[in-house]
Amino acid sequence: MKSKSKFTLNKRQQDIVNTARRDGFVTVEKLAESFKVTHQTIRRDLTFLSDNLYLARTHGGAFFQSGVSNVTHDSRQSIAQKEKAAIASRVSTIIPDNSSVVLNIGTTTEQVAKNLVGTHKGLKIITNNINIVNIAAHSKNCEVWVAGGKVRTGDNAVLGSTAANFIKNFKIDYAIVGISAIDEDGTLLDFDHEELMVTQAIYKQSRKIILIADANKFDRKAPYVTGSLSDIDIFVTDLKPTKKIIKICKSNNVDLIITSPLGK
Structure with a gap:
């Protein structure tokens, strides 16, 4: 099974993960507005976080779900x-x-x-x-x-x-x-x-x-x-x-x- 990457997240990426953990779902539009960066920057962040199993990517955003590998059953x-x-x-x-x-x-x-x-x-x-x-x-x-x-x-x-x-x-x-x-x-x-x-x-x-x-x-x-x-x-x-x-x-x-x- 693919394991979570050991790459260190930057502050914005960590904040995105924390927001997703709290709210369950995050959108590109709201994140771009919150962090005052472009939609393209947020999409890159979400793709990185999804590729490394922090979040699950979906159209227009990403979600924090029980099935994501970094959230174990235990x-x-x-x-x-x-x-x-x-x-x-x-x-x-x-x-x-x-x-x-x-x-x-x-x-x-x-x-x-x-x-x-x-x-x-x-x-x-x-x-x-x-x-x-x-x-x-x-x-x-x-x-x-x-x-x-x-x-x-x-x-x-x-x-x-x-x-x-x-x-x-x-x-x-x-x-x-x-x-x-x-x-x-x-x-x-x-x-x-x-x-x-x-x-x-x-x-x-x-x-x-x-x-x-x-x-x-x-x-x-x-x-x-x-x-x-x-x-x-x-x-x-x-x-x-x-x-x-x-x-x-x-x-x-x-x-x-x-x-x-x-x-x-």
Whole structure:
């Protein structure tokens, strides 16, 4: 696997990486304006950062995604650990025994899988996440089905049309879905086009959809639309979201569950 370059970044390039890490997505236009340089200079920076696996290049900008090799699966597991554990614990109380459950990629869905395997019986687990297969495959409490397709290096996600078509073979009781970003208008966003194909198939094939996202997802941007909060039945998060998000949940009968003891 290609490894990240050892070249030292200049200050502007490091600032670009930091901005992308914070916001999820950066554009050539805004970066050029911010750093007071030409669009061509920013494009060269983004190409360099993409070639050396700091960012992933896309039309008009670049994004900081979980699949980029410099963001390891282990490092993402260490982010917001307590918050993810609280979300996973709460979600596991919603799922009854003897249910069919589909879980997509993400460290929070993996935490949910650990909880379900430890506390539930008679589950049928469907997933495009090889890490979840490894968590659940040896349990006597569940049956595991895994999607086929292209495996993304770094986080063991199975992506693309083959994986999406596999999901379409099932009608599933509960979907437990992680997301990369939530826009202020309630749009659900992801970084990888092949990822969204699977997520959209999950939405379509599930009787009840549970969205799980820690508060960090409210501060990020991503280029691809997977759906909307209006598609969701239950939204579990660690902190109270914005008034606008709360209003969207109420107007669409989305059950908003906040795991923080303070609810804020």
